[in-house]
Amino acid sequence: MSPEAAHIESSCITEACTEEYSEKKREISSLNFKFPGELLFKISGRRKGLKGQLNRGGIFLFVFFLFMALFPSFLAPYAPNERFTPYKEPSWDHFLGTNDIGNDIFSELVYGSRISMTVGFAAALVSTLIGAILGICAGYFRGALDELLMGFTDVVLIIPKIPLIIVLGAYLQPSIWILIPVLGLLSWESTARVTRSKTLQLREAGYVKSARCMGFSSWHIMSTDIFPNLYNVLLPKFMLATASAMISEASLSFLGLSDISMKSWGTMLSFAFFRGGFIRDMWWWYTPPGICITLCIISIALIGFGLETQGKEHVREGADAM
Amino acid sequence: MFSISLRADRLSKTYEAGLLSTGKCIFREVSFEIRSGKTFGLMGSSGEGKSTLGRVVAGLEKATTGSVYYKGTPLTLMKKNEKIAFRRKVQIMFQDPTDAFNPRKKIGHAISEVLALLGVPEARHSSKTEEMLITTGLPKEVLSRYPSQISGGQLQRLALSRILLLDPEYIVLDEPTSALDVSVQAQILHMLKEVQTERNTGYLLISHDEIVIRFMSDSYGVLENGQLKIIE
Amino acid sequence: MNVSIVNTLLEVKDLQVFFKGIKTITALSGISFSIAESETLSLVGETGCGKSVAAHAIMRLLPSEARVKGIVKFRGKNLLELSEKEMVEIRGKEIGIIFQNPSLALNPVYSIGHQLAEPLCVHKKEKKEKALFMAAGALKNMGFANTAEYIRYYPSWCSGGMNQRFLIAASTILGPALLIADEPGKGLDRKRVSELETELKKLKFKNKTALLLISHDLSFVQRLADRVAVMYAGEIVEMADSSSIFEEPLHPYSKGLLNSLPEKGFIPIPGFSPSLSNLPSGCRFYPRCSLRKRHCIENHPDLKKINGRAVRCFLYP
Numbered sequence A: 001m002s003p004e005a006a007h008i009e010s011s012c013i014t015e016a017c018t019e020e021y022s023e024k025k026r027e028i029s030s031l032n033f034k035f036p037g038e039l040l041f042k043i044s045g046r047r048k049g050l051k052g053q054l055n056r057g058g059i060f061l062f063v064f065f066l067f068m069a070l071f072p073s074f075l076a077p078y079a080p081n082e083r084f085t086p087y088k089e090p091s092w093d094h095f096l097g098t099n100d101i102g103n104d105i106f107s108e109l110v111y112g113s114r115i116s117m118t119v120g121f122a123a124a125l126v127s128t129l130i131g132a133i134l135g136i137c138a139g140y141f142r143g144a145l146d147e148l149l150m151g152f153t154d155v156v157l158i159i160p161k162i163p164l165i166i167v168l169g170a171y172l173q174p175s176i177w178i179l180i181p182v183l184g185l186l187s188w189e190s191t192a193r194v195t196r197s198k199t200l201q202l203r204e205a206g207y208v209k210s211a212r213c214m215g216f217s218s219w220h221i222m223s224t225d226i227f228p229n230l231y232n233v234l235l236p237k238f239m240l241a242t243a244s245a246m247i248s249e250a251s252l253s254f255l256g257l258s259d260i261s262m263k264s265w266g267t268m269l270s271f272a273f274f275r276g277g278f279i280r281d282m283w284w285w286y287t288p289p290g291i292c293i294t295l296c297i298i299s300i301a302l303i304g305f306g307l308e309t310q311g312k313e314h315v316r317e318g319a320d321a322m
Numbered sequence B: 001m002f003s004i005s006l007r008a009d010r011l012s013k014t015y016e017a018g019l020l021s022t023g024k025c026i027f028r029e030v031s032f033e034i035r036s037g038k039t040f041g042l043m044g045s046s047g048e049g050k051s052t053l054g055r056v057v058a059g060l061e062k063a064t065t066g067s068v069y070y071k072g073t074p075l076t077l078m079k080k081n082e083k084i085a086f087r088r089k090v091q092i093m094f095q096d097p098t099d100a101f102n103p104r105k106k107i108g109h110a111i112s113e114v115l116a117l118l119g120v121p122e123a124r125h126s127s128k129t130e131e132m133l134i135t136t137g138l139p140k141e142v143l144s145r146y147p148s149q150i151s152g153g154q155l156q157r158l159a160l161s162r163i164l165l166l167d168p169e170y171i172v173l174d175e176p177t178s179a180l181d182v183s184v185q186a187q188i189l190h191m192l193k194e195v196q197t198e199r200n201t202g203y204l205l206i207s208h209d210e211i212v213i214r215f216m217s218d219s220y221g222v223l224e225n226g227q228l229k230i231i232e
Numbered sequence C: 001m002n003v004s005i006v007n008t009l010l011e012v013k014d015l016q017v018f019f020k021g022i023k024t025i026t027a028l029s030g031i032s033f034s035i036a037e038s039e040t041l042s043l044v045g046e047t048g049c050g051k052s053v054a055a056h057a058i059m060r061l062l063p064s065e066a067r068v069k070g071i072v073k074f075r076g077k078n079l080l081e082l083s084e085k086e087m088v089e090i091r092g093k094e095i096g097i098i099f100q101n102p103s104l105a106l107n108p109v110y111s112i113g114h115q116l117a118e119p120l121c122v123h124k125k126e127k128k129e130k131a132l133f134m135a136a137g138a139l140k141n142m143g144f145a146n147t148a149e150y151i152r153y154y155p156s157w158c159s160g161g162m163n164q165r166f167l168i169a170a171s172t173i174l175g176p177a178l179l180i181a182d183e184p185g186k187g188l189d190r191k192r193v194s195e196l197e198t199e200l201k202k203l204k205f206k207n208k209t210a211l212l213l214i215s216h217d218l219s220f221v222q223r224l225a226d227r228v229a230v231m232y233a234g235e236i237v238e239m240a241d242s243s244s245i246f247e248e249p250l251h252p253y254s255k256g257l258l259n260s261l262p263e264k265g266f267i268p269i270p271g272f273s274p275s276l277s278n279l280p281s282g283c284r285f286y287p288r289c290s291l292r293k294r295h296c297i298e299n300h301p302d303l304k305k306i307n308g309r310a311v312r313c314f315l316y317p
Helices: A003-011 A021-031 A036-046 A050-070 A105-141 A143-157 A161-171 A176-185 A189-203 A206-214 A218-254 A265-274 A283-321 B050-057 B080-089 B107-117 B122-136 B140-144 B152-165 B182-199 B210-216 C051-058 C084-090 C112-123 C128-141 C160-172 C190-207 C218-224 C242-247 C252-259 C294-298
Strands: B006-015 B024-034 B039-043 B065-070 B090-093 B170-174 B202-207 B219-224 B227-231 C008-019 C025-036 C040-044 C066-074 C095-098 C178-182 C210-215 C227-232 C235-241 C304-306 C309-311
Touching: A050 A105, A050 A283, A105 A143, A105 A176, A105 A189, A105 A218, A105 A265, A105 A283, A143 A189, A161 A176, A161 A218, A176 A218, A189 A218, A206 A218, A206 B080, A206 B090, A206 B152, A218 A265, A218 A283, A265 A283, B006 B050, B024 B039, B024 B050, B024 B065, B024 B202, B024 B219, B024 B227, B039 B050, B039 B210, B050 B090, B050 B170, B050 B202, B080 B090, B090 B152, B107 B122, B107 B140, B107 B152, B122 B140, B122 B152, B152 B182, B182 B210, B182 C252, B202 B210, C008 C051, C008 C210, C025 C051, C025 C210, C025 C227, C025 C235, C040 C051, C040 C218, C051 C066, C051 C178, C051 C210, C095 C160, C112 C128, C112 C160, C128 C160, C160 C190, C190 C210, C190 C218, C210 C218, C218 C242, C227 C242, C227 C252, C235 C242, C235 C252
Parallel strands: B039 B202, B039 B219, B090 B170, B170 B202, C040 C210, C040 C227, C095 C178, C178 C210
Antiparallel strands: B006 B024, B006 B065, B219 B227, C008 C025, C008 C066, C227 C235, C235 C309, C304 C309
């Protein structure tokens, strides 16, 4: 090419906006990683329906709980183990009264969010990582490995989870550091399945094929070409896994299979139940943790669903733009 | 002359009958040869298995019977290091340019990745990339763009020049222009011709467009009902 | 040009489309054209010149982040001012649209007959049986022999060419006065394109449907269109009768476009289209133009009329 022609071309700025504008838009918006809330805000902005409102509410609640877990000292008036007169009713000093050993219930609630959410997120991280790795390997290599991994997934799928965890919890010392891996190791199957099917699809994409043809290693292709493109699938899965791990944690804690030194919302419920909260009809003791668990899980699930529908929305939009 | 060609010898591809589907023969006993510096055109309407044949020749898929010979050695009997050399020397370019680059990698990244694969030291990446951009005739800004921010024609040029970094002897062109506008098609075809005269590359051009095939090829064949009819 | 008494069916005046984002993208910067009854106008140009955006803007199918300005008059009504409900009435009934890919536009879970009858049931409130009967009639008009059989078929049972014809039948079953075909031949092989051409010709001459044909396939356009508007970077650079554009193009871009056709030996235009978020201030084609002068870099040319055709270039005063 002559230098003059090259000059002409460099002088014309070359960003394209083609008819596939909405497709491009999607690419751009999904490229720059943003806080999921921002994406959701966009959806809710576009469709000002009930769903949009719900999404926005979910994000708001989630941010609130996150703040509670990260900076409990801002919200809680006392330390969680500070002791006052037991069984006090709500008052200005003790917003939600005190429990059987005289701890301030509101402070306990605020500090409890930390444990509940840590367990939820850590277990979800473990399960998403395992699911993603197995799913990518199965989808990318196909053949015997695929059969083997997916067979194994089916086996894990039929293990009854809660009973198994109860048995494990009875034998091992109850602690969240046991709970996290156990919950994580038992809930990765659906992530693995979804990842596998998406990988099968991405494997046929031109850039993966040409990378294979150029002689890039499988590891390189899986980590840089396939994994980053799974983000649309993995993020909602991660959020939903967090919600389900939190439910499991709460139910196990309620059954008394948790570390008493690390009080989560579930543990608080359990204490309220076994130490006279229900008998004395102290609703300010047993309802707040229940409400917190419910709201927190709803908010996370809403974000997860929002991210999922967002993916689908784009598929639909792409078809429309054709 | 014979030893440096890429030759397809009696290739057949059949899909085995599965639980739900009956077996299907895609093509049978197809033989042809691509010489360096020449273009072999492969024509046929859609669904005739042209692309599958292209992928078999590029070594991305295995043929059911028959084999591809590269420098006289059949692909199936190659040793590991020979296979790596084959991977470098025989490249494939796809129809859809928007699909040729990972949407989550900037163009610059995708290119320096290839340079790293070739063992080019990091310090020389930028000079090599610049050199490459001159052949494409694109401004330097494209390097910091994502593939979705660049037009199809430009992407196809970048895809071709990325392949050229590997210095291939043969390129399988799978419908290289059918997703592009006429004016861009003309640009790409001319670029391909230039590359061929400069580097003596051999092409296998797959297209459904007879005029494109005639314009580009030295000899061509028509794939119809699984049989290849060679013309000229 | 044949200046007989023809009724203008669609009149587009100064249609502008912007996409607001981090950078504002000017997809269309004021295009005007009109289509008379049973006339075929074709918008041609490269990908990204805004031809599809124009079609979507007329049908009001653009996503909500697009800002549309201008007037789109269809039989005296400004489509851009109608409510969504009124627009639904017009889509399909008065203006039909054919999309690119036939296998994507037909719903695979419904039978052909159902998909053909559906618009009749919705728009004309016909009974299902009668609608199916009419659908069979429409298929007969398309040249299908065994219509009773075909209306029970599903899109996946049929070849792409058949689906293409079903799609045209579905878009035209209500007898729209205007049919918008958005890149109808894209991605089809030559045989299918010529089938499509026959179908569209039949529509044009038999049903007297006006056609807005959007395509980048120039030879396809040449065989079908009465008038052609060449678009570049969001504006019309030349508009004239089909024959005069193909025989004697005036604008340098039209010339370049025709030279890159296979028949002329694939002579490319150097360079690329400009970015729509950062358009050159002068003539939009000057970076790629071989006849450019200093004047072209500074001033933006207007669309000027000469001998019944319009061209946007300083070469023609």
